[in-house]
Amino acid sequence: MKKDTLILSFESSCDETSVAVIKNGKEILSNIIATQIKSHQRFGGVVPEVASRHHVEEITICIQMAMDEAEVDYDDLDAVAVTYGPGLVGSLLIGIMAAKTVAFAHDLPLIKSNHLAGHIYSAKFVTDLEYPFMALLVSGGHTELVYVKAPGEFETLGDTRDDAVGEAYDKIGRVLGINYPAGKEVDRLAGIGQDTFNFPRAMVQEDNLDFSFSGLKSAFINTVHHADQVHEELSKEDLAASFQGAVLDILANKTFRAIKTHPVKQLVVAGGVAANQGLRSRLASEIAKRNDDIELVFPPLRLCGDNAAMIGAIAQIQYDKKDFADLTVNADPSLDF
Amino acid sequence: MKILAFDTSNKPLTVAVVEDGKCLARMDSSEEKTHSVSLLPDIQESLEKSGLNVSDIDRIAVAAGPGSYTGVRIAVTVAKTLAFTLAKPLVGISSLRLLAANGTDGKLIVAVEDARNDNAFAGAYIDKSGEVVNVIEDQHIAMDQLFEKLGNYPEEQVEFVNVSEHLAELIQDAMPKASVVLTKDSLPDSVKLAQIAENTEPVKDINAFVPTYLRLTQAEHDWIKKGHKEDGNISYVEEI
Numbered sequence: 001m002k003k004d005t006l007i008l009s010f011e012s013s014c015d016e017t018s019v020a021v022i023k024n025g026k027e028i029l030s031n032i033i034a035t036q037i038k039s040h041q042r043f044g045g046v047v048p049e050v051a052s053r054h055h056v057e058e059i060t061i062c063i064q065m066a067m068d069e070a071e072v073d074y075d076d077l078d079a080v081a082v083t084y085g086p087g088l089v090g091s092l093l094i095g096i097m098a099a100k101t102v103a104f105a106h107d108l109p110l111i112k113s114n115h116l117a118g119h120i121y122s123a124k125f126v127t128d129l130e131y132p133f134m135a136l137l138v139s140g141g142h143t144e145l146v147y148v149k150a151p152g153e154f155e156t157l158g159d160t161r162d163d164a165v166g167e168a169y170d171k172i173g174r175v176l177g178i179n180y181p182a183g184k185e186v187d188r189l190a191g192i193g194q195d196t197f198n199f200p201r202a203m204v205q206e207d208n209l210d211f212s213f214s215g216l217k218s219a220f221i222n223t224v225h226h227a228d229q230v231h232e233e234l235s236k237e238d239l240a241a242s243f244q245g246a247v248l249d250i251l252a253n254k255t256f257r258a259i260k261t262h263p264v265k266q267l268v269v270a271g272g273v274a275a276n277q278g279l280r281s282r283l284a285s286e287i288a289k290r291n292d293d294i295e296l297v298f299p300p301l302r303l304c305g306d307n308a309a310m311i312g313a314i315a316q317i318q319y320d321k322k323d324f325a326d327l328t329v330n331a332d333p334s335l336d337f
Numbered sequence: 338m339k340i341l342a343f344d345t346s347n348k349p350l351t352v353a354v355v356e357d358g359k360c361l362a363r364m365d366s367s368e369e370k371t372h373s374v375s376l377l378p379d380i381q382e383s384l385e386k387s388g389l390n391v392s393d394i395d396r397i398a399v400a401a402g403p404g405s406y407t408g409v410r411i412a413v414t415v416a417k418t419l420a421f422t423l424a425k426p427l428v429g430i431s432s433l434r435l436l437a438a439n440g441t442d443g444k445l446i447v448a449v450e451d452a453r454n455d456n457a458f459a460g461a462y463i464d465k466s467g468e469v470v471n472v473i474e475d476q477h478i479a480m481d482q483l484f485e486k487l488g489n490y491p492e493e494q495v496e497f498v499n500v501s502e503h504l505a506e507l508i509q510d511a512m513p514k515a516s517v518v519l520t521k522d523s524l525p526d527s528v529k530l531a532q533i534a535e536n537t538e539p540v541k542d543i544n545a546f547v548p549t550y551l552r553l554t555q556a557e558h559d560w561i562k563k564g565h566k567e568d569g570n571i572s573y574v575e576e577i
Contacts, residue, residue, distance in 0.1 A: 017574075032576060039573030042565065047556040049406060053547070054574050056410055060421040061544050065576070074422070090407055093373050094414050100377045101418040105391055302577075327377040 005078045005319060008066070008102065009312035012095030013087025013115045014141070015039075015046045017058040020308035021070035021077075025316025026124050029070035031302075031309040034058040037181065045170065045180050052090035059098045066308075074106040079324075081111040081315030083118060085335030086141070092331035100327050111315040112325040114335055116142060117154060118310035119270040121317070122299040125309065127266075134264045136255050138279070139271030140166030140181065143211045145258045146337065148268075152317040154337040157258050158209025165247060166273050168213040172220045172243055176236055186240045187276045193237030195245035197223060204253045211254060216246050248282045256286060259294070268297045275304040341394045341419075342531035343380065345372040345412040346404025346432040347450060349524045352379045354387040354394075355531035362386035367524055372411045380415070392423060398534030400525060401429035402549035403458040403475060404450060409548040417546050426539035429546060433460035433475045435530050436499040439523035440464070444496040444516070445472065447487065451501035455480045458551060461487070469533075477551045480504065484511040498523040 004023055011018040020031040036054045040046045067073070082099035085092060096112075103110040119142075120135040135146040143160040163171070166183060173182020176189075199219045202212040220243050227234045259267065269283065280298055287294050303309060318324075339361075343352040350370050353363040362383040366375070384391055399416035402409040409432070420427035433448040440446030442464045450458040457480055461473035473486055487495055492514040500508065500517050508517055540546050553561070561567075 034574050034576050036574050038575065042560050042573075043556045047554060049554040050556055052406070052410060053550070053554070056414055056417070056547050057545075058574055059414065060417055063418070063421065064544070090410070093407065093411060097373065097376075097411055097414040098418040101415050102422050104377055104381060105419055105422045327381060328374045330371060330374045 005316060006072060006076055007079045007081050007111070007312045007315050007319065008077050009081040009308040009315055010095040010099040011083045011115070011118065011306055011308040011311045012055045012059070012091050013083050013085070014091055014306055015051045016306040017055050017062050017094070018306065018308035019062040019066040020312050021066050021072055022309055022312025022316065025313050028125060028309050029072065030066045031307055032062045032065040032069065033305070033307050034062055041179050044174065046088070048088045048090050051088060052094060055091055055094035059094055063098070063102070077106070077108055079109045079111055079315065079319050081113050081311050082329070083115045083311050084112040084329055085332035086115055087333060089331045089333045092333065096329055096331055100329060104327060109319070109324045110326070110329065111318045111323065112329045113311050113314050113318065114337070116144070116146070116337065117152070117314045120146060120148060120268055121313035122270050122303040122307070122310035123268040123297045124313040125303060126299055127295065127297055130265050132262070132264055133266035133268060134255070134259055134262065135268040135270060136251065137271045138165050138251065138269065138273035140164055140170065142271060143213070145209050145254060147258070147262050152314065152321065156337050157262065158211060158254055160211040160213065162212055162214035163217060165211070165213055165251070166271070168217045168247070169273070171217050175221050175224050176239065181272070183273060183276060186244065187278055189237045189240035190244035190278055193235060193239070193241030195242045196238045197242035199242050199246040201246050201249045201253070204250055209254050209258050211250060213247070213250075216243070244278050248278055251279065252282055252286050255283070256290070259292070264294065266295045266297055270299055270304065272305050274298055275301050338395045338535055339389065339393060340396045340398050340531040340534055341380065341384070341391070342398035342527040342534060343376065343412055343416070344400035344432065344435060344525045344527055344530055345376055345408045346400045346402055346525070347408060350375055350379065351525050351527035352376070352383045353527035353531055354383050354389060355528055358532055358535070360528045361389070363528060365524065365527075367521070372408055376411060376415055391419070394425060396426045396428060396534065396539065398428045398430060398530050400432040400435050400530060402432050403477070403551040404432045406548070406550060409550070413546070413548045417543060421543050427543055427546060428534035428537045428539050430530055430533050430537065431460065431475050431549065432525070433458060434462065434469070434471070434533065435525050436523060437462040437469065438526065438529040438533065439518065440496050440498050445490050445494050447473070447495060447497045448499055449497055449504055450499060451504050452477060455507060457483065457504060459483050475549070475551060480507045481511070487512065
């Protein structure tokens with residue numbers, strides 16, 4: 001029988017310090033996440049220097065908790081994995097330096113993993129993946145359609161031309177007086193309101209798989225500012241529903257366009273915006289309507305945000321391919337596939 | 338006692354393995370290396386040259402700042418994680434105290450790091466028969482204020498170390514009789530760091546060990562200026 005593989009994984013690319021112990025790339029023995037949201041809410045968004053400082057405060061506490069909760073010792077581990085990009089350079093460096101140190105101290109192989117790949121492989125904790133599959137990656141930093149041909153082999157089919165979808169939520173949230181991160185509250189309001197404003201659906205007519213959200217964001221902000229000037233009160237719920245309606249139309253349009261040209265059996269939706277209830281039900285109903293034989297895979301809510309468990313999942317594939325890094329690993333803030 | 342000591346607070350990178358005050362191996366670089374890339378390979382090589390395994394080390398010593406925020410964080414994160422994961426004692430030493438070790442005995446040694454816009458991180462130390470005493474606390478300070486604080490001391494007794502070319506000009510104007518040791522002639526020395534650390538109490542709580550920044554971030558500074566107060570009861574970071 002094949003021996004189990006235990007990977008200690010690190011993720012610190014933005015404002016969450018996370019350390020996990022993952023068994024065979026699909027079983028979570030521990031997944032400690034320390035979030036800095038309350039700190040950055042003071043400033044209305046993530047401040048990179050503040051984030052870096054918090055990571056140093058939390059890092060060894062998270063390692064300790066992850067090892068304790070998993071009830072493992074360093075001798076039990078097979079490898080150490082870490083996110084090396086994309087993300088905030090100062091934040092990435094804390095996880096990288098800590099992971100390199102643990103790997104060096106205990107003579108363990110080191111694996112450097114792509115944060116985006118990690119998000120996609122969070123699906124591994126839900127179901128067995130069948131290749132090829134499609135991934136819609138939606139978060140505060142990314143909006144991408146990724147075709148996953150084989151384990152760890154990615155092809156980006158579409159990307160955002162301007163804002164990431166989660167970033168657009170935060171920006172229009174600010175106009176509605178909602179603090180960062182605004183996605184959850186906008187989603188809630190959208191569930192109550194009606195799509196009455198007919199905001200533009202950018203690029204849905206275009207024959208490509210790229211996204212654009214800045215026009216939608218501007219239309220939204222202009223609508224609210226104009227109403228303010230003429231002292232007209234607009235319904236927050238309807239504004240949210242109209243914004244989200246446009247976002248979902250864009251995401252659904254491009255996703256199913258991609259599936260048409262690249263047939264797959266599974267659609268994985270990952271990243272912070274994958275927690276959006278509107279998106280979840282919209283994609284499910286589109287699949288039902290189309291009568292497509294596609295399994296829709298959403299990671300559990302806890303694994304939609306940044307976490308180290310997902311890094312353990314992608315790292316297992318790299319471990320099996322013996323794709324190891326050395327102690328010179330550096331942060332790559334604009335890493336892509 | 339075998340000590341692994343390193344500093345990446347500013348441009349130089351220095352790593353040493355020291356046993357009972359004697360250097361077994363050291364690696365230094367003064368040009369701009371990428372500390373995040375070089376630090377662990379340099380630690381590894383220093384240990385290999387010493388014929389030691391990392392687990393043979395009795396104590397870890399690190400320069401804890403002030404300095405470049407990112408630079409200090411790199412060394413502190415490695416030191417803290419190493420001490421934590423191997424359960425070894427950890428000693429943090431002021432990066433200015435370490436630079437002051439490059440000064441002349443008997444002088445009032447003012448270690449400075451250029452913090453731009455005529456500001457510096459600065460601290461003053463006197464070596465009294467082998468015992469170094471801190472006489473002006475490490476701080477982020479405007480150079481003209483620093484000169485004012487030094488007004489009580491005979492100018493010719495004052496020695497500035499780790500001086501950038503720009504700070505040298507300011508010192509020349511304000512305190513022409515003070516001596517000046519330029520940065521290139523006062524590189525941080527990890528062997529001295531190990532020696533200082535040997536006689537310093539290790540930190541009690543490794544998890545709580547963080548860099549000495551001596552400055553709030555701009556965002557926090559602005560936030561407090563708007564009238565907000567730190568609320569000791571609020572934990573800004575939460576486990577979820």
